[in-house]
Amino acid sequence: MATHPIRLPPPAPEDAAARNMRQLVLLRWLAVGGQCATILTVHYGLGIQLPVAPMAVVLAALVMLNVMTGLGHPHWPVTNFQLFGALVCDVVALTVQLHLSGGAANPFVSLYLLQVVMGAVLLHAWSSWALVGITSAAFAIVALASPPLNLPPWLATSLSPAYILGLWCNFVLAAVLLVLFVTRIAANLRSRDAHLAAMRQRAAEEDHIIRMGLLASGAAHELGTPLSSISVLLGDWKSEPAIRREPRLAAEVDEMQAEVMRCKSIVSGILFAAGEVTGEAPERTTLRRFLTGIVAAWPGRVLFEDRLGDDRPIVADRALGQALTNLLDNAAEAGASAITLTAGLEDGIVVMSVRDDGNGFSAEVLAALGRPYNSSKDRKGAGLGLFLATNVLRTLGGTLQARNLGNGGAETVLRLPIASLALTTA
Template structure:
């Protein structure tokens, strides 16, 4: 029997800063090669005498910096400050080379703009502007302090001070505009990427909801038949003489019938929320009656604080009712002895607040609010209460907020447009 070596996990992808550092290292190798070729061609091919020794020393320093960066960056995280320092070293090296080779009269003085563009793309905003200041200062010093370069008669040229000042002003203007527009474009791209990531997350959550809905709808169909059978059997038992003669058994049968009816109501609500026809027309009611019915139907004790003022006609939304019931269940499982539902209107928004005196939300639950199976409970299927409430409110055009109360317990605030529940004629 041949044994296969275990598969190794794929390497973790490098972050953007590390990839940018590797790109800068590659560009510096190209710069070193280009500068060396230019120095040799100008010095030996065009017979323009350059200070070869100090210029080669600058190239050697760049090579050493490149080797140290290449060997060191896998061992520590690359930061924005390191990228800025790398580009600053390149600006200093370019400035020294220009100082030794004619200053502002050197045609390669425009390479400062390359450093500005790379800084605008790779760095944070503050460091991009710092690089603009550094390159502007370096160009000014090079133009002012560089000694004249001895040129053959056919290459000799003289730049007037006014031209040099204009060259510097032109560079500063171009650098400022480049950084201004490139950073704006980069910010727009980051905003677009964040929006796309949020949309992908929402699509994944909605796909999860669809799968849950299919499973819940199938389970509701399968539960309908046994619940009906149990209801019939309980009706038969209630007619038995032995049960009618025993008040305790008769009360238990009545209680079981009530619980079976509650289960059938829940099953009907699941089918209704899944978009399946159950033979029931949409229920027209009022906002106060709708919320009061949810509180009355929950088996525990909930206090309803009515701040609605004038009552409004609505269509009962079973998904919203189920979301509130889930929040009540969560509060009870968190050990709450008092649960308060507060309802009020803020202009066109309905604000529902569920507050309790339980153990509150763990920090991890609040940090990932609205994600499925986000819970501190160990039982299977837990963590869907806030997830379903969040997505029900999102479907209705509303939002969900959750926090821990300073005095203890948790508080969940649901905001939704009242028009999403209003009757057709009043929309």
Template sequence: MIAIVPASEDAGRRNLLLLVQLRWLAVAGQLATILAVQFAFGVALPILPMFAMLGLLIGLNLVQLLAERRRPVTNGQLLAALLIDIAALSVQLYLSGGATNPFAGLFLLQVALGSILLRPWSGWLLVVVTSASFAALTVEYRPLSLSPGMESALSLPHLIGNWFNFTLAAVLIVLFVTRIARNLSERDARLAAMRQQAAEAEHIVRMGLLASGAAHELGTPLASVSVALGDWAREPAIRGDPALAAEVEDMRAEVARCKDILSGILLASGEVTGQAPERTTLRRFLTEIVARWDRVHPGLVTLDDALGADRAIVADRALAQALTNVLDNAVEAGARHIAVEARRDGETLTLAVRDDGAGVPPAILTHLGKPYQSSKNRRGAGLGLFLATNVLRVLGGTLTLSNRAGGGAEAVFRLPLAALSLEDAP
């Protein structure tokens, strides 16, 4: 069994390993510098406490390498590691000349790392800590005993200027690095959204090809069944039995409905079905959708018409199927009453479908528009909302889904009327 590590946890571990590697380099660099200053330049340093600090850094590295394998690495852990590095550098500088030591500028490395690896507030905290440490080292440190040829005196105003210069550089680093990181994050999010939409579009194309093929395959047997039922309806034995005649008529109606659905699938996939696009009005289009669904589920749905003046449109089969899918989902959620409100908000058509069912599970609300997100356990479930969302997207609209405070769910379609209107419509 392969364990899948979340991307955030993997990034935290890689960042921790990066800090560990940098600390090894810091330990090696400090060791080389201490030995060179002590023995090559003859400057007396407090060797034991400085070596003790290097030992603490080595121990911290070993502890972090062991802890990294056991639990996820958090922002707090990375922040603590950088604060320890700052404290260790402060001690080493205190023992070797304080702010007069040319290596005091290494504080900026911690600030730069924090602004890249940590959350923004953590980066600003490092600015405060390093600035305070630099300021303290300008007045409190262990002076070095230098030979006459190496001595130099830095005035207090010069040290204060160095501190101000350091603080300004640290602020600018955090300010611009965090902005650049945010811009890159937003760009990556946009690219991820575009890749997701491309994947969904490819998924829809595959589904369309499959549905188109299935529609062609089902057309012939449905036509045969329709002819057979027509022959049965003319049989004297069936015509003389009202119950049988009613059942045959019901079957003919259901077959006709299946043929109509298949014609809609072929039309939505861009294939010619022998039927011209249907010119109708907005009110008639919505009324027929609700009436057709009501014939299958009598007494469950009502239409609240708040459209105002009617408008000529071309009947969109895909939109009709999307609305039907939402109504079917409401019934499957146990709804006993469904209200469809249709209204015009300027040039926007708004359809609100409210039901008194069991509501929508949080997982579906979170992943609205993703395929196969369903509370039903049957194969292929979860495509209704996916198709409805993408139908609205193609038409330039949106679909929002929410749970109502008093129970049940609400689905709201919003789309521009221009997507349905005739070119010569007012």
């Protein structure tokens, strides 16, 4: 017997928050290097006296923060709060450095905007706005409380309080606008990515359906000949005198003929759904007759609750009929003793529900509703009923929902526009 190798899923990509934290660590290393170079240039190159020791302590704290982050990163997941805390640490370090080097008169005060932009891109909305408040407060602190830097005469300058106030207002306005628009742009990008992911998932499911359809139509072709042969043989058996004399044997032959005709009808439905010619014209019927025919053809017992009101002419959709049959089969396989099919019309929408008193759906099946091979049954090929029904409804412009009932059992609700089945006349 041939064996098939087990395909392991590809390793999950690194979490986006972890990648963002790694970028923050890299940016902090660049900031440490830049600050170190700037302090040395200003203090020793330009002759401006800076408190080098306290500023070096701040740089050492940033280095220690980076080392601790690097050591802890592989062992714990990165959350939004941790990213927020890392950015707040950077803001505090920048505030201390500015306080030690002239406050708002320091040209590097605009680096607060860099923290705001990173927060808008990396953080959730509430933490982005919190960072705006923190940086605005830090800007105000360095503007009001920082001692002036002792500059050489050729570099000495002074900023009026009105200018400092205008500078702070300009910062707050720029920070608010940045967060407002960057967060909206990020939300639009996330929405686009989610839509693309859904489209890729749908394309993969439709490709799966195509492959299943090719397999099913091939099997239908292969089954057509033996089913026809069996039907001819049963007809010959029925005319045999020995069988005609035995009512029990004659009844069994009649039952076998009925089952063979049902198999042939299923095969014809598969070929019809695959778009192949089966010698049958599309069946014109009504919605009520279509549903009662499905209930009558199903081998089990189903209670049909008719809430349709006025009947509507339709073209029978074999795929929809097979989808409803699959749902009835699922209910029976779940151990249901009572199955109810309810149908009604609500504002041009056909609403059909299949309720049962069986074991219901597992949480895993409900969480992955509509995906192939999503089933609690262990047999091979299980889990295709809801998958096929979902895609049939989607093709017709409808939806499928499933839930467990509070008193036991489950309910599957199908909704589709009556226009997708309506009989149009030229």
